[in-house]
Amino acid sequence: MLGGINNGLFLSSFGGFFAVAILSLILRWAFKRGKSVVERTPKVGGEDDYGALVVIASPNNYIEGELLRLKLATAEIKANLAQTKDGPRLYVFERDEKIARAVLKS
Numbered sequence: 001m002l003g004g005i006n007n008g009l010f011l012s013s014f015g016g017f018f019a020v021a022i023l024s025l026i027l028r029w030a031f032k033r034g035k036s037v038v039e040r041t042p043k044v045g046g047e048d049d050y051g052a053l054v055v056i057a058s059p060n061n062y063i064e065g066e067l068l069r070l071k072l073a074t075a076e077i078k079a080n081l082a083q084t085k086d087g088p089r090l091y092v093f094e095r096d097e098k099i100a101r102a103v104l105k106s
Contacts, residue, residue, distance in 0.1 A: 046085050053091035056100050062088050075103045
């Protein structure tokens with residue numbers, strides 16, 4: 001006991017402040033702008049908004065596009081099906097474009 005103060009009670013009262021401080025730091029890190037670990041809602045873009053990916057197919061609907069993507073996946077080609085402003089599009093990397101087109105034709 002220091003100066004009439006119960007040391008255990010004194011230190012445990014600060015434990016809550018430390019817990020809140022640590023939780024606020026974690027929440028600031030998790031929801032920081034531009035570096036968030038929480039997934040953002042997807043944004044629908046145009047055909048040309050996907051960087052290094054090239055359009056190889058324009059299916060009529062999303063189900064048909066998923067079937068084409070699975071066909072490429074069985075051939076071990078990485079493909080991405082995205083909903084664009086012009087409808088669903090199937091994308092692959094530029095280096096896989098010729099092989100992917102050949103797989104889809106077969």
